[in-house]
Amino acid sequence: MSFKRLFSFTVLVFTVFGSSFFAAAQPEGNGNNSPKPGAVESKEGKEGNKLDVARLIFGHIADAHEWHFFTIKHEGGEPTEVAMPLPVILYHPEKGFFFFSSSKIADGQSYEGFKLDNSNYMKEKIVSDDGVAIYDLSITKNVLSMLISVVLLLWLMFNVSKKYNKHGSMKAPSGLQNFLEVIVVFIRDEVARPYLGEKYKKYMPLLLTLFFFIWINNLLGLLPGGANFTGNIAVTGCLALLSFIIILASSKKYFWMHMLNPPNVPVAIKFLLVPIEIISLFIKPMALCIRLFANMMAGHIVILSFICIVFIFAAINVYVGSGFLPVSIGFDIFMFFLELLVGAIQAYIFVNLTAVFIGQGFEGPHHEQEPHSEIVV
Amino acid sequence: MSLISIMLVASGTNAAAGGAIGAGIAALGAGVGIGQIGKGAVEAIARQPEAMSDIRANMLLMAALVEGVALFGVIVGILAIVL
Numbered sequence: 001m002s003f004k005r006l007f008s009f010t011v012l013v014f015t016v017f018g019s020s021f022f023a024a025a026q027p028e029g030n031g032n033n034s035p036k037p038g039a040v041e042s043k044e045g046k047e048g049n050k051l052d053v054a055r056l057i058f059g060h061i062a063d064a065h066e067w068h069f070f071t072i073k074h075e076g077g078e079p080t081e082v083a084m085p086l087p088v089i090l091y092h093p094e095k096g097f098f099f100f101s102s103s104k105i106a107d108g109q110s111y112e113g114f115k116l117d118n119s120n121y122m123k124e125k126i127v128s129d130d131g132v133a134i135y136d137l138s139i140t141k142n143v144l145s146m147l148i149s150v151v152l153l154l155w156l157m158f159n160v161s162k163k164y165n166k167h168g169s170m171k172a173p174s175g176l177q178n179f180l181e182v183i184v185v186f187i188r189d190e191v192a193r194p195y196l197g198e199k200y201k202k203y204m205p206l207l208l209t210l211f212f213f214i215w216i217n218n219l220l221g222l223l224p225g226g227a228n229f230t231g232n233i234a235v236t237g238c239l240a241l242l243s244f245i246i247i248l249a250s251s252k253k254y255f256w257m258h259m260l261n262p263p264n265v266p267v268a269i270k271f272l273l274v275p276i277e278i279i280s281l282f283i284k285p286m287a288l289c290i291r292l293f294a295n296m297m298a299g300h301i302v303i304l305s306f307i308c309i310v311f312i313f314a315a316i317n318v319y320v321g322s323g324f325l326p327v328s329i330g331f332d333i334f335m336f337f338l339e340l341l342v343g344a345i346q347a348y349i350f351v352n353l354t355a356v357f358i359g360q361g362f363e364g365p366h367h368e369q370e371p372h373s374e375i376v377v
Numbered sequence: 378m379s380l381i382s383i384m385l386v387a388s389g390t391n392a393a394a395g396g397a398i399g400a401g402i403a404a405l406g407a408g409v410g411i412g413q414i415g416k417g418a419v420e421a422i423a424r425q426p427e428a429m430s431d432i433r434a435n436m437l438l439m440a441a442l443v444e445g446v447a448l449f450g451v452i453v454g455i456l457a458i459v460l
Contacts (some may be wrong), residue, residue, distance in 0.1 A: 122459060287445070294448035295441075345441045352438070 053312065055121045057304045061228045061297060062123040063142045065102040065116070069225045086144060090114060091135040092128060102138070142235065145227035149217050157212075187211060191352050195359035203358060206246060210239065211351045218296060218343030222336065231296035233289065240289035243354045247285070251361030284357055288350055295346050299339045306331050396457030403450025410443040 059068070068083040085103035092098065095113075104111040105126070108118070113129045128134045139147075160176050173181050187207055192200035217229045229235055259277045262270065310328050314321025418436035422429050 290449060290452065291442075291445035294452045295445065298448055298451055342441070345437060349438065349441050349445075 053308045056308060057301060058122045060304055061231060061300055063140045063227075063232060064124060065126070065138055065140055066106065067141045067144065067225075067227070086139050086141065088114075088126065088138040089136075090126060091137060093132060093134075141227045142229050142232055145220060145229045146217070146235075149213070149220055149229070153212055153216055183211070184208060187351065191348075191355045195355045197359070199362070203246075203250075203355070207351050207355060210243075210354065211347050214239070214292065214347035214350055215344055218347060219340070221296065221300070222339055222343070228296065228300055230292055231300055233293045236289045236293040239292070239350070240285040243288060243350075243357070244282075244285035247354075247357045247361055250358050254364060255361050284353070288353055292346050292350055295342055299335070299342055303332055303335050303339070306335070393458045396454040399457060400451045400454030403447045403454065406450065407444055407447030410447070411440045414439050414443065 065088055066083045066085045068081060071079050071081045073079040085101045085106065088098070088100055088102045088105070090098040092113075098112060098114065100111065105114060105116045108116060110129055114126050114134070115129065116124050117127045118124050126134065126136055126138075156176065157180075160180055163174070163177055188200065188204060192204055192207055196203055214230060220226050221228050221230060259281070260274055262273055262277075265273060306328050310321050310325055313324050414436055418432050421432050
């Protein structure tokens with residue numbers, strides 16, 4: 001079968017299966033008033049539908065105290081949620097530590113004086129019944145996803161390092177070594193050496209760890225049922241804070257002297273320039289944080305929105321919804337490919353800019369005139 | 378009446394309208410910026426085809442940086458809706 005026929009066949013299969021699945025999920029006719037997204041037609045039902053979509057999207061993006069995989073909707077019965085409850089670890093300033101499974105507070109009931117506060121549909125948090133501010137140190141979905149990605153990364157890297165320990169670097173690479181060597185050499189030659197000069201070896205572990213950590217978490221977030229780890233501003237904030245600390249720790253006195261007292265600058269402009277330089281010192285890591293966070297969150301929101309659009313259209317008319325399905329699925333496939341690319345590129349940019357900022361910290365005095373070599377004609 | 382007040386009356390002075398308009402304008406900025414990056418890159422490749430991979434790598438890097446700035450605007454739009 002040639003490529004064109006294979007492609008048309010794939011599109012046909014997706015449309016047929018998608019619309020038949022969609023039609024099976026719809027109730028018969030419009031008389032059924034069950035509160036499913038896409039099956040409601042009254043005005044406050046429309047409001048409920050809209051809030052359902054927002055809750056659906058933010059439920060996939062936000063952190064949660066249980067890992068929700070999917071929900072099976074039965075005809076005329078309670079939908080069963082397939083979710084994994086995660087441990088809740090709380091510190092109450094007066095009562096001490098508490099440790100229990102999140103299934104105890106899953107349905108809004110109060111357990112040992114704590115309950116889940118779902119009023120803000122963007123995220124859920126645990127509040128104490130007596131109103132005291134508590135410290136929530138639970139293993140949430142994002143923490144578990146981070147631990148899984150760390151274990152995965154350590155397993156992959158240790159497997160490859162065993163090969164290097166056994167054979168040294170003179171043997172031809174095999175298996176995963178091939179892929180990792182390409183990336184390590186790329187980061188060394190394109191990112192570390194141009195910006196960090198001779199001291200690049202000290203920073204290679206940092207740059208490589210940042211790159212692989214961010215990339216593998218971006219990829220894991222794309223899996224269905226994956227956690228949106230890098231699309232969380234707390235996570236990217238911590239990564240940017242790490243970069244900021246290392247930028248500060250590796251800056252030299254020359255950098256600070258030049259920032260607070262730029263030479264050859266008139267005094268009046270100095271009053272304008274020094275605050276701008278100080279602000280830019282803080283803004284650069286903040287931009288790193290927000291760039292990664294916004295890219296990842298926006299990608300997930302677009303994919304989820306295009307899936308939800310089908311349900312919103314189906315609230316108008318079942319045939320409008322299922323007619324839009326091939327467009328939605330096609331765009332979703334395109335967005336997933338784009339997200340693969342964006343995940344890798346954002347990891348590379350984070351590492352690149354970290355290297356640039358570290359390098360700016362220890363650049364020395366500019367040479368006035370590079371000695372030009374004479375061209376021999 | 379100005380265009381803004383007409384749109385506000387039409388949308389029922391919903392704060393979400395401001396966020397949505399802001400996000401749309403941010404997307405406009407991204408389109409213009411990345412389009413100019415693409416134009417410069419394609420012209421450079423046309424002038425010197427053997428530098429194609431260098432130019433392509435730089436183009437992708439610049440495009441991602443410009444898109445980051447546009448997404449700052451989208452985040453502010455989302456904040457306008459939810460805050």
